[in-house]
Amino acid sequence: MQFTHNPLRARKYILACAAVTLTLFAASTTSASDAPQVKLGQEALVGTSSPGLSKFMGIRYAQAPTGDLRWKPPVPAAATTGTVDATKPGPGCPQGKSPWGMPSSNEDCLFLNVTVPHDGTGMKFWQRKPVMVFFHGGGFTGGSGDVYNADNLASESGVIVVTVNYRLGALGFLAHPALDAEDHAVGNYGLLDQLQSLRWVHDNIAAFGGDPDNVTIFGESAGAIGIYAHLVSPMATGLFQKAIIQSGAPADETLETAEDQGKTLAEKVGCPAEANSAAADCLRKAPVGKLVSAEATPIAVIIDGKLLTRPIADSLKAGEYNRVPVVNGTNHDEGNLIAAFMFDLSGEPLVAGGYDEALQGIGSFIARVGFSNAAIPAIKKAYPLSRYKTPGLAAAQVITDGVIACPAYETSRIMAKYSSTFEYEMADTDAPSIVAPPISFPYRAGHFSELQYLFDLSSITIKGTPDMTNAQIALGKQMRAYWTNFARTGNPSGKGVPVWPEFQQARSEPVQSLNKPQSRSVGNFAKEHQCGFWETVERK
Incomplete structure (x- = not known):
């Protein structure tokens, strides 16, 4: 079986653009001295400009995964009205000290950054520039999208580059019987965030002059493991057309193994290992710092039954994956x-x-x-x-x-x-x-x-x-x-x-x-x- 690509041409593309067409003419880059703006519905993003580039940082693509949304699939960002400051990156997801990013305890972290090349004519949906979406590495425990300044990558060849924050460590890749008994996709919350960022790109990138039907995902190390997962995941079908895998391997583990690790972590933070609502409630109230310090699991994604239905290598060998062109190295x-x-x-x-x-x-x-x-x-x-x-x-x-x-x-x-x-x-x-x-x-x-x-x-x-x-x-x-x-x-x-x-x-x-x-x-x-x-x- 080969997954279909669902290219979303013609009618769907026109419908997607229609929502932003009326506002694009009034909200686009004007001159190097003016702040660039892009309007998404009733929301106007105000970014920064430099010669040949516009940048929009700290764009919320999902609601804060806090409270009852901790260890739940990401919920799309709510529509807002008015002007939104997009001149600074959002906080990185909770993590300790590492070479890949700054320590953070802020769970409200699901933001992305968009770097747009332009020639002074603004950002128009008919420009249909190629789009590259980068998922950072860091062992699934560290890093953030804003670290990766894509100015040269974008400006030299006229591509739009998107860098993404996603949940990390215990908050992004925890399997526990109490959480897994709930009615939602489980375990791979960081990968679900990545998929939500791709949905945001598909729905909104035309407003920046990008082509939602020409999206390349690329990632390094843990980010590359995520690319492997999206290649074989039926949940990712149609969200990208090419993939670049940098320094990664098809690494995954069973849900049972991941749950054993999750039970150990739960006990470290003073929560039960049992599959009951009390355990889930205890975990969702656990301090971020305790969860970050308690995490210690192999670098792998989880065969959860929805995002991943079997080992990545098995799907690739059978040819049952999103068969897009790939660079791997x-x-x-x-x-x-x-x-x-x-x-x-x-x-x-x-x-x-x-x-x-x-x-x-x-x-x-x-x-x-x-x-x-x-x-x-x-x-x-x-x-x-x-x-x-x-x-x-x-x-x-x-x-x-x-x-x-x-x-x-x-x-x-x-x-x-x-x-x-x-x-x-x-x-x-x-x-x-x-x-x-x-x-x-x-x-x-x-x-x-x-x-x-x-x-x-x-x-x-x-x-x-x-x-x-x-x-x-x-x-x-x-x-x-x-x-x-x-x-x-x-x-x-x-x-x-x-x-x-x-x-x-x-x-x-x-x-x-x-x-x-x-x-x-x-x-x-x-x-x-x-x-x-x-x-x-x-x-x-």
């Missing part, structure tokens, strides 16, 4: 940053005597792409400490190859059978480390490092980080062109950039190496990352 040294946070930045560098224990932790790091303790002897043989300068680098390579690179590569092989697929590896091993200080080994092209080539991440860049070289600046412009070409046409290749061949399922190649001085197609990805070995490892 990883970074050359994904594990280096992750190993840094696991070891060096959590206390001490990994030593040889701790290699077995480290592998045990890595095996349970991400659901579905982990491995059992029984596989550790074979992994140690394939990744002997003697081959690496430090034990930390050995562990990092296991993460790179076994947890991220090869699972993503194998998934591309599967999807290429059914839909256009383009595979990449960001391979600039001189990439600046912007969120972590120096450690016992180099970060190289680590996890998260590709995002600085797509977005301005100065708000979270640590002091003292070296500026990009001219060659890296050029690589960033090239990568942004690939991403926006794909959003526009479904193919990353285009004028002014090296050709990026489509991934061939039969040959499992080529992979586009994104690197300076010039990106190119390579055929040694699987060999370099020992993907043949990882095909033999039993996954959790």
Whole structure:
């Protein structure tokens, strides 16, 4: 079975535009010195402008998920009248301290930001610009959309970029028998938020000059896991037409497993584990701080029976997913940053005597792409400490190859059978480390490092980080062109950039190496990352 795309052409598009047509002529960007305005019904959003850009931040796309709405699917934002200040981002969702965003305890956090390129003619629904919607990473426990400044991504190629906040951690991904007995979709509240943001985009983006029938979703790390979920979810059908998966794996867990974790969390915050209204009431009254500090679950989404009906990998293998064009890729040294946070930045560098224990932790790091303790002897043989300068680098390579690179590569092989697929590896091993200080080994092209080539991440860049070289600046412009070409046409290749061949399922190649001085197609990805070995490892 293939999900239909429900393109919503002609009549539906005209009806969607009709609601805003009467007001667009009076409410659009005027000049660089005037605040840009967009009118949605009786609500006028007032944003900010800079040469070639209008920005609207802190736009509410759902009601505050507080009180009785905590652990409920998002409720669309209520219609309002009058002028609404859209010059500042809304608060991030509740989270602790992390490199990816600011700590927050504010549950009223379901906001998005829209960056619109323009040429001085304003924002008109007939412009039909491509739309890119970004879901941030951060392990489903940290981050916010406003961190990702999309000015260059939007202005260089004329695409509209939307960045989104969604519920995180215990407030976004909690399964508990008391909550799951209620009559609503359960567990994946953060993913339900993402879907609601896409509905908002479909209903409103024409007012900004965007095309609701040309939406590309993209996400990194946990955000990429969310993209996998939307690809296979029947609830997402028709809400997007293309997808970009950055440094993610199809990671999911059963509702039963998630409920066991939820019961443990409930007990930590002083609530019952039983499936009764008292337990649900207790959880909804629990302080945000307690919930944030108590969360500790694997990075995975939940097979809840509605948003996800079975394992992501099973749906992809059967071809039962939203068959849209896909870009899928990883970074050359994904594990280096992750190993840094696991070891060096959590206390001490990994030593040889701790290699077995480290592998045990890595095996349970991400659901579905982990491995059992029984596989550790074979992994140690394939990744002997003697081959690496430090034990930390050995562990990092296991993460790179076994947890991220090869699972993503194998998934591309599967999807290429059914839909256009383009595979990449960001391979600039001189990439600046912007969120972590120096450690016992180099970060190289680590996890998260590709995002600085797509977005301005100065708000979270640590002091003292070296500026990009001219060659890296050029690589960033090239990568942004690939991403926006794909959003526009479904193919990353285009004028002014090296050709990026489509991934061939039969040959499992080529992979586009994104690197300076010039990106190119390579055929040694699987060999370099020992993907043949990882095909033999039993996954959790």
